[in-house]
Amino acid sequence: MAQNQAKFGIIGLGRISQRFAKVLNTCDQALLWAVAAREQERADSFAKEYGAKRAYGNYLDLMNDPEIEIVYIGLTHNFHYEVVKQCLEHGKAVLCEKPMVLTKWEAEDLVACAEKNQVLLMEAMWTRCLPASLKTKEWLKAGAIGEVRYLDVQFSFHVEYDPEERLFNPALAGGALYDAGVYPLEYAYDVMGGFSENMHSMHTLTPNGLDSFDVITMQYGNGAIAHMVCGISLNTISDAYIYGENGHIIVRDFLRGKRCELYNDQNELLDFYEEEAEDGFIYQIRHAAELVKNQKLQSPYIPWQDSIACSELFERLMREWKLKE
C-alpha cells in the first residue's frame, strides 16, 4: 500500500494545517512527508507532533524535496498566489486553501502555470468532495427536483471585532467575503451552473472598514434566483436550500454536509443521505491523492473555472463596495 500513497508536503503550519495533518494521518492513500514554516523550530515541532519525515525552515526547501508529490497550502490567502506559483514551477501538485486567490488575473495565471508544468492545481473546497455534496449533485443531475428556481445559501459566523485579528486585518485580506463568502459563492456557482451578471449586493462594514456581512442576489436568464449570505458579524444557520420546480433539497449545515434531504413539491421527504466521517477533510485528501496518482491536472469536483469565476466575483464586489480599486 505504502508505495501507492501520495506524499504530501504542508506549507504554512497554522490551525487549518493542524487539522489537515491530523486527518491526513488517517488516510491510507496519503503520507505526510514534509512540512515547512518560516521558522525551523515551528516546522520541527509540527513535524514531531504529526509524524512528518522532514521539517523545513523555509518553503523553497520543501519545494525542492524530490519525494514530495503534492503540497497543501495552509497559509493565509494573501500569500497564496506567490507560494502556489512557486510550487507549480517546481513541478509540485498543489492543493490550496480557499479562497485560492483574490483576483481573476491571479487565478488565470496559476491555472496557466499548472497547465504549463502539467501538475494538479486544486482549490481546497473540501465540502464539494463530501458524499452528501456528491449525492446532492447526483439528485440535481438526475432532475429529482427539476430545474432549479431558487437557491438560498448562507454562511456567517461571529467573531468579536478585534483589529489585531487576521479576519479584521486588511493587509491579510480580512473581511467576510474572502473568508466566509467563498463557500456560498462557489456553492451557488456549482448548483446554478455559473454566476449571473444580473447581481445585486448589500453589505455592512467593520469599524475599520472591511465588509462584515454581505447579502448577494443573482438572477439568471431563466429567471432563477440565487441568494447568498456571508458574514463574520453574526452566527447564522448554515443550511442550504435548493428549490426546484418539482421539489427541493435541504443540505443541513452545508459546509459540513453531514446530511442532505430530498423533498417533493408537497414538502414530503423522499430520500436522504447521511455520512459518518469524523472530519470531512478525509474525502478531499483521498480525492487529491487519487488525482495526483492519476496525473490529473484538475479536480472534476472543483474545476479551475469555479476558482477563476469566484475570484472574478470577489473583484467585482470589492469594486462595487469601494473596498478596492
Add this chain to the structure above:
Amino acid sequence: MAQNQAKFGIIGLGRISQRFAKVLNTCDQALLWAVAAREQERADSFAKEYGAKRAYGNYLDLMNDPEIEIVYIGLTHNFHYEVVKQCLEHGKAVLCEKPMVLTKWEAEDLVACAEKNQVLLMEAMWTRCLPASLKTKEWLKAGAIGEVRYLDVQFSFHVEYDPEERLFNPALAGGALYDAGVYPLEYAYDVMGGFSENMHSMHTLTPNGLDSFDVITMQYGNGAIAHMVCGISLNTISDAYIYGENGHIIVRDFLRGKRCELYNDQNELLDFYEEEAEDGFIYQIRHAAELVKNQKLQSPYIPWQDSIACSELFERLMREWKLKE
C-alpha cells in the same frame, strides 16, 4: 356572557370565510350574527351551515342591520376598498382580509373614513395576534437578541398555473406579491420597525405576466438587512429568522407561528414558546371582539400605519416591475 359577545357579520362567503366562521363559533367573545353574499341562496346555505341568525342576499342589507357591530370582509382583495368604505360609512367596525388594499391612497382613505366615523378598522393580519408572535415581539422589545441585524422571512407556495384561477387573474389582483407577499412584507415592517427606501427586488413572471416569485432586500440606515421572499410558483420553507447582535429567534412556520425559539450567539436554545390552538384565527377574532367592545379604532398589533406602508410598497414594487403604471 352572551351580552358581551361582539356581533359579527361576514361579507364574502368563500373558503376563507368558512374557516373564519367555523373558528368564530368556538370563540366565547364573538357571535356570528349575519352573513351576506351577492346571491340569497348562497347566504342562506352559509348561514344554515354556520348558525348565523340572518342571511342577506346583498351587502348593504347586512351593513344596515343595526345589531351588527363588526363586519369581517372575506372578499377577494380587489373588492376590499369599496366594501370596507361602505361598511365604515355605515358605522360598522371592519376586520378586512389581507391585503387590505393595493394602493397607499386607498389605505389612507379608509383610515380617514374609520377616524371620521369613529369605528375600528383592522387588517386581518391574524398571524400578529398569535401568542408566539407576541412572545417574539416581547423578546425583541426586551433586547433578548440585541439590535436586529438581519431578517430572513419567506412565504411561497406552489399553485399550478391556471389562468382561470383567481391567483393568476390580473382583474382579481392576482400574483405573488398581493397574496403571499403581504405576509413577509408586513412581518418585516413589524420586526424592523419600518421599511427602507434602500431596496432591491428581483421577480419572475407567470406565463400571463403576473409576478410569480419575488425576492426583496432592504438595507436600513444602521446597516441592518431584511430579506423577504414570496411566491406562488414554489413551495418554500416558511420559518422566519431574526438575527440580532447577541442571538437569534426562529419562528417555525411563521405564518402559523406555532413555535418560536430564542437562541444565544452560540446557537444554544435559551427559551421557546409553543401554543396549542387548533386554528390560529381564534386569537384574531378574540382580539377584534375586545377592540370593538372597548370602542378602539385600531389594533395595537396591526396598526393602520403598517397597512398603509405595505400598500405603498406594493405600488412601488409594481411600478418597478412595470406591472402597473
